[in-house]
Amino acid sequence: MAKDLFIVRHAHAEFSRLGDFFSPLSEIGQMAAKESAAALANYATPPQAIVCSPAIRALTTAEIFAATWGLDNSIIKTDKRIYDLLYIDKFADVLLEHFPRQQQIVLIGHNPSMSMLYYSCTTLEGENKVPVAMTPASMVHLHFDDATDWRWESISKASSYREIYPAIPHG
Numbered sequence: 001m002a003k004d005l006f007i008v009r010h011a012h013a014e015f016s017r018l019g020d021f022f023s024p025l026s027e028i029g030q031m032a033a034k035e036s037a038a039a040l041a042n043y044a045t046p047p048q049a050i051v052c053s054p055a056i057r058a059l060t061t062a063e064i065f066a067a068t069w070g071l072d073n074s075i076i077k078t079d080k081r082i083y084d085l086l087y088i089d090k091f092a093d094v095l096l097e098h099f100p101r102q103q104q105i106v107l108i109g110h111n112p113s114m115s116m117l118y119y120s121c122t123t124l125e126g127e128n129k130v131p132v133a134m135t136p137a138s139m140v141h142l143h144f145d146d147a148t149d150w151r152w153e154s155i156s157k158a159s160s161y162r163e164i165y166p167a168i169p170h171g
Contacts, residue, residue, distance in 0.1 A: 001103070003147040003155065005095075006040060006047065006164075007118055008065070008108045011137040013057035021083070025060045032137035032166075033061045037068035039165035040106075040139060046071060049099045052108035054078035061137070062108050082109045088117045095150035118142075121158045139164045 012029035016022040025033065046069040052062040062076045079094050091107065099105055107114075111134060118140050119131045134140070145159035 001146075001148055002159075003144045003150070004044070004104045005142045005144070005155065006044070006104075006106045006139055007114050007134075007142065008036065008061065008106060008139045009111055009114045009134040009136055010053070010055070010058040010061045010108055011036070011064075013136075016056075021055050023055070023057050025057050029057070029136060030060075030064070033064040034068065036137040036139055036165045037065040040065070041068050043164055044104070044141070047075075047104045047106045048102035049104075050076045050106045050108065051082065051094060051098060052076060052078055053083040053110060054080055055083050055110070058082070058108050058110065062106075065106060065108070082107070082113075085109075085113050088113060088120050089152040089156070091117055092150050092152035092155055095155075100149060118161075121156060122161045135166065138166055 011033035012026050013023040014026045016024065050062050050065060052058045059078060063073055066073055066075055077098050081090065081094055085091060095105060115132060115134045118134060121142050141162045141164055142158040143160045144155050147154040
């Protein structure tokens with residue numbers, strides 16, 4: 001059974017005196033999130049779930065994605081682990097816990113963990129690939145042909161991947 005994961009880095013945020021967690025999207029970030037969401041809507045069917053960090057900038061990005069598909073915000077699940085995670089295999093735990101049966105999920109989070117997840121799932125063993133930093137509002141589609149569930153063993157290597165929006169600069 002195939003699974004599809006869309007990794008999204010939250011859109012550009014402004015500084016908040018309340019702290020990093022409370023940084024809102026900038027005007028540019030709001031526009032970029034709308035463009036990114038529209039690109040995904042033109043590329044894929046609406047997701048079965050959106051999971052994101054509860055940080056304001058990630059949650060707002062998720063709400064823009066849901067609105068683009070005409071979906072209610074109830075499709076969005078927040079999980080603080082996404083804000084705090086440094087170990088990329090733990091993302092699988094979040095997906096498995098909240099969405100054991102869903103086939104298509106949008107994951108919205110922060111760098112460096114979104115970039116690390118993308119890099120890890122698309123690098124073949126022994127391949128000398130330069131890690132890329134996902135820019136704000138960028139998105140990657142990871143497809144897993146033989147994933148039976150969201151355990152890390154099932155999704156650690158994508159069968160195929162595609163950078164959807166915007167083009168991610170490769171150094």
